[in-house]
Amino acid sequence: QKFDEFGPPAPMLRKSFNIEKKVKSAVAFVTGLGYFELYLNGEKAGPDVMVPNVTNYGKRPLLGQMLINVEDNFKEYKVMYLAYDVTSMLSEGENVVGTILGNGFYNPRMFWCEGYGTTRFLGQLHITYTDGSEEVVVSDESWKAAKSPILKNMVFYGETYDARLEQPGWCKPGFDAGSWENAVIRKAPFGKPVAHTSPTDKVMEQLQPVKIEKLENGNYFVDFGKEISGWVRLNNVSAPAGHQIDISFNSNLYSGDNTYIFKGEGPENYAPRFNWFVFSGVEIKNWCSTKLTISGNAARKITCTAGWPAIVRTASVTVTPATDRWLVLRFYTISMQKLFTKSGLPICSKLKTPKPVMCQTEHPGNRVAAAELPGALQFALCRGNFICTQVPKTCFLIIMKG
Template structure:
């Protein structure tokens, strides 16, 4: 009989403390080949529901709303078109968190709030009776780590995470029932600066982005077997102090003085007479929200592959992989000795290459207690981007492991092929995403920046949505984007918004970056089938598009403001002016304006806004004509354009005349060949160049570009030993020296957006309809590859495409999950539609790359 998975709620694997009163439900079915769902049944608490529907992804909550704190057990089963009924899924409990009126806690701040050290806050309390349920609801101004009776609560890191704090502050809910004991108990919480008041961004002196004082808001709720309920909340009875963490900063690092530890500080019976009190702070509790995505967690540990002695005599550990995390050390030495750990992504001249960090120190320090049996330590409130760690100090012996951290998203995408360098490129894309999806999607994880640049995630969203279930994380980030828009609808360059002095103090309309407001929700709809997200973000989308129309007019070029980032970091751009790309920045901006208006028309139609759909379609046509009048010649050439302009014109539908389109395609291919298939595009051109070549009938040229190993190319960094995607095509020069440019990150995911083309075209798996309800299986072999395979865990289940070519044949194996169908389009064969199950196809095929040239 068919098997049904455990029910999921919204985009969360852990439904404890969920924020929705009507959470949508999803499940997957492992059915027989050709099986189709005709209905489903749900038990929600004591309620039973029978629904005639083939849907199984984000289906509406049919029961009465969840009340705050209410928990209900949910099970599902499905009924096939043949009438057979599955077994019930395993039960899962969904529990709603607190709402505004349920909070009894006050925000508290340390009475003596020292700059640098993490604050300790604690309170003792008595549990009188047998506990049946206990929940800790908690958040902070800063980042926190809670303990109950001397044990750490949960395994989250850098909580509550980074949001647009003035508008949205996440709170977490933990089940602490097993941690309570009858009688005396104690709760203790450490709070550090984090994004709240610590260093943020590239202005070295920038602090106090959101506030100048640390704060804690916590509410421990205890339910007893006899029905009594007890609340232990933050109030003026709490006590505060500082402890061994003397400095904790996301960019600078952490300093921990073990000689200043306070043993038992979060346990009952601790003497807190020397501790200070607390004062009440201010927080609008209406801004508290439940998380929609996973927390940051430790996800992996790596040991050093080599210990290096540098020319200057320093000891450097090479972990073999550029990553984001921190060291955990086991060390033995004299009391008061200091261990210093410096981090960097690369070596230069045999020494730690720290110049790309700019002003970020990325240095942790541990001052030993002097235990004879040794001591173990890992920082709590910082993360570093690094492959290499320099360890120095006075110690007898020391071991270190690197602990990898990122948002604990479910892995959903895989790729493999016959070319080892392409496999390494894909692995680099994967690690680049892992290092930059740390609560929000950042540009880079190592230097004094680490901001949520909107343009980066705009181009990378299709890839991120394939590799990991990033829907919950990006939905939260989009809520911050909405909150941070200006009154005129302008989207900041980075979200959460930080108003640094200078050009960033007043956000300006920026094509490709501000456009994330429309493009990212559309990508998430295509990949996860979430119409609700489109509706939630629709006001934000309209504010951006309509505000830009008010500024520019309905049928005009996007030529205001004067400075656009354009095809950022095109290889031809001067090092000190990365926006001066080969393709005119206002051409790029106008192309994006057409694309976004077209996308808005499709979104409006999808959610039933017919009048808006017509309005935005008309806007797209008007701007398209303005683009044509300004940039397109009679014979299909595009003025002021390099490869990026042609690629955008072809992919964004800017050339409706078929003759002009054909000539533009010819011109693009000519430009690519003139560059000997080396990359000549930047942040906005790179994600579309291979698709443009493919649609132009030049898939072989796309492969030759993908497989190029000379600079600038995707594989040049691979030849240089890269394990993540670089910000610049030549972040490291051929002689092993670091690019002298100011922006030289070795972990930027934007240029890794090509992995989406690898999934869809090289391996051949794409969404044919929203949420992969229909798969499009259309592999385009080339480049001399003899085989490729990919797998993606869609909302309906695991989909796979694997192909190999041998003896003049292309042999393809396709796995279609239950609930989906697939359209299979193979070279030289008729398209056909197949249902769920495994399918095999064989067609005659010869790769042009095998022919002598």
């Protein structure tokens, strides 16, 4: 498979530094576009996934040349950063901070969905020592860069991972980065850096298959019993080096498929980093010779972590299921496609939104997630720019009749 049209593999960045005194506190202020994961001495910082939230990162010079001519008259350009307390992750001697960057909505590479450019990273690690002195490790040309095993990660095309290209220990002390290149300083987005203003997405539930069926074509269909946004994780699966399996997601129209290539060194585990899929079941193609079992894979549901101020229950066999489905649409699924959500995403007061939904174009980044679920009716509110939301058809009909 050729990946030229999808851009280069996801980059890995690392920086080695020494600590010679006792650390009192350490906070990492970081962002990566479109998505990032931060590591300290081999451990991932925080449980967040697919951060930061989508915002109007900056001006898009080609926006007016697209299939649909749109003026770039958006307001409040911003890029969100996150803060992680990493005090317990540091130690005396050599330390290593690393990151992996995904394209996300910053670089969708769709002809009708103009992006902003290649991936970017900005970080500052503030260290305070017990003697009162301070040190700041910043992202600059002293960092090292290399290609990761993530050959493709595009929100509209899926993710491909080649485990043969892994570099064990790449973000740990003692790793030989002699073959890595020096990082290059690139122009920052136009948007102003601001602190993350809403809860992040996290893996909130893991589902085991309710049914596994071998199809006539030799593929397996795995049914997880309910519709979610998330991904499938492979657990302790073995196959020869170079063996490739493809995972296709039902109910998934716009996010592509998931491909994994084995390194062939015993049981392997894998889950995507920078892509989600909407599904209740998956078809696994070219499975290895061993029989697919329930323990061999699991679905992970990705959800916003704001929580519920209240939940309404009724005795109606029509209203209650419709309400439950609306809750799934609003909280338990992931962002709508960028065509509609570039300048604003559906939001609610629980996320402490500065202004009502019609003013969301000035305050992107606070969201209730949305997804393409069967039986859902999409519509858009327009006030200068698009904001998209969804309601179940049943719920919509009740509103119209009521």
